[in-house]
Amino acid sequence: MAAGEESSSSRRCSVVQLPVVDISQPLQPSSLLSLAEACKQWGFFHIINHGIPRQLYNRIYSLSQRIFSLPADTKLSQLGPSSLLKTYTPHFIASPFFESLRVSGPDFLGSAHSSADALFATELASEFSELLQEYGSKMTEISKRILVILLTILGEGLEEKFHESEFQNCHGYLRIINYTIPPAAESEEVEGLGMHTDMSCVTIVYQDQIGGLQFKSEGGEWMDVSPSEETLVVNIGDMLQAWSNEKLRSSEHRVVLPGSSSGGAASCRLSLAFFWCFEDEKVIWAPEEVVAAGCCGRRRAYRPFVCSDYLRFREITSERGRFDKVSFTVRDFAGALTKLI
Numbered sequence: 034m035a036a037g038e039e040s041s042s043s044r045r046c047s048v049v050q051l052p053v054v055d056i057s058q059p060l061q062p063s064s065l066l067s068l069a070e071a072c073k074q075w076g077f078f079h080i081i082n083h084g085i086p087r088q089l090y091n092r093i094y095s096l097s098q099r100i101f102s103l104p105a106d107t108k109l110s111q112l113g114p115s116s117l118l119k120t121y122t123p124h125f126i127a128s129p130f131f132e133s134l135r136v137s138g139p140d141f142l143g144s145a146h147s148s149a150d151a152l153f154a155t156e157l158a159s160e161f162s163e164l165l166q167e168y169g170s171k172m173t174e175i176s177k178r179i180l181v182i183l184l185t186i187l188g189e190g191l192e193e194k195f196h197e198s199e200f201q202n203c204h205g206y207l208r209i210i211n212y213t214i215p216p217a218a219e220s221e222e223v224e225g226l227g228m229h230t231d232m233s234c235v236t237i238v239y240q241d242q243i244g245g246l247q248f249k250s251e252g253g254e255w256m257d258v259s260p261s262e263e264t265l266v267v268n269i270g271d272m273l274q275a276w277s278n279e280k281l282r283s284s285e286h287r288v289v290l291p292g293s294s295s296g297g298a299a300s301c302r303l304s305l306a307f308f309w310c311f312e313d314e315k316v317i318w319a320p321e322e323v324v325a326a327g328c329c330g331r332r333r334a335y336r337p338f339v340c341s342d343y344l345r346f347r348e349i350t351s352e353r354g355r356f357d358k359v360s361f362t363v364r365d366f367a368g369a370l371t372k373l374i
C-alpha cells in the first residue's frame with residue numbers, strides 16, 4: 034500500500050492507494066489479504082464493477098440539482114426539520130456549505146416519492162422516485178455482498194455462521210448531499226462536512242469529480258480519497274467496528290471543498306452516501322469467535338449496547354452550529370478498553 038505526498042501545495046494531506054475490489058468476481062486470496070490490511074488500517078477501500086450504470090448517476094445528479102436549486106423556503110417548509118416529512122437537512126446544521134435529502138429503504142420508491150411529490154410535478158416526481166428505487170435496491174444488494182467479503186476476511190467460517198443470523202435485519206438509507214463551494218473561499222479550503230465517524234455497518238459513497246473526501250490515519254494524518262468515475266468508496270462504520278471488536282476500523286473522515294482558485298468553475302459538489310445499518314433494537318456484542326479470531330487476544334473492546342442508544346447518544350452529543358467540534362464516537366459511548374469482560 035503506497036502513500037505519498039500530494040503535489041498540490043494547497044492540500045496538506047497525503048494520498049493513499051486504497052485497494053480496489055472487483056465485486057463482480059470471487060476474491061483471490063492475495064486480494065483478500067490486502068483488503069484485510071486496509072480494513073484494519075484505514076477502514077476505507079474502493080469497489081469496481083458494481084453494476085450501477087453511469088446514466089443512473091447522471092439522471093439522479095441532474096434531478097437532485099433541480100431539488101437543491103429550489104428556493105430555500107420551499108425546501109424548508111416542505112421537507113425541513115419542522116415539516117412532517119423531515120427528509121431535508123438545510124445549510125448550517127452539518128456545516129454552512131452542506132444540505133442533504135434523505136431517502137429511506139427498503140421502500141426507496143415511497144420515500145423518494147413523498148419528498149419529490151412536495152416539490153415536483155407528477156412526472157418528474159415519478160422519475161426521481163424510480164431512479165432512487167433502482168439505486169437503493171442496487172446499494173442494498175452491494176452492501177450484502179460487501180458484508181460477505183468482510184466476514185470472510187475476519188476469519189474462516191464466520192460468514193456462514195454470522196451473515197444470516199446477525200445481519201439479516203440490516204436496513205439501508207441514502208443521503209443525497211449537495212455541497213456549495215463558496216466563491217469567497219479564495220485559495221483556502223473549507224470543511225464541507227466536519228470530522229466524524231459513520232454510525233453504519235458500512236457506508237458506500239459516490240463522490241463526483243470535485244473530490245474532497247478525506248479520512249484520518251491512525252497516525253492522525255489526513256488522507257485524500259481520490260474520486261474516480263468507475264469506483265465507489267466503501268468505509269466501515271462504528272457498528273461494524275464494535276461488532277468486530279475493532280478488527281475492522283471505522284475511521285474519522287470529513288469532506289473538504291476546494292478554494293475557488295484550485296480548479297474549475299464548479300460551484301457545487303454532489304455525493305450519494307448509502308448507509309447500511311443494524312436495526313435499532315439490535316444489541317451489539319462481538320461474538321466469541323470474532324473476538325478470538327486472528328492474533329489480537331481475547332480482550333473485549335466494548336460493552337454490549339443497543340444500537341438506538343448509541344444513535345441517541347450521538348444526537349445529544351453533537352452540537353448544532355459548532356462545525357469545528359470533534360464529535361464523539363462509539364468508543365466514547367461503549368468502549369471498555371481498560372476492562373476485561
Ligand SMILES: O=C(O)CCC(=O)C(=O)O
Nearest residue numbers: 210238240246288304306
Ligand atoms: O460526501 C461525502 O463524500 C461523504 C459524506 C459522509 O461522510 C457522510 O454523509 O457521512
Ligand SMILES: [Fe+2]
Nearest residue numbers: 229230231286
Ligand atoms: Fe461519513
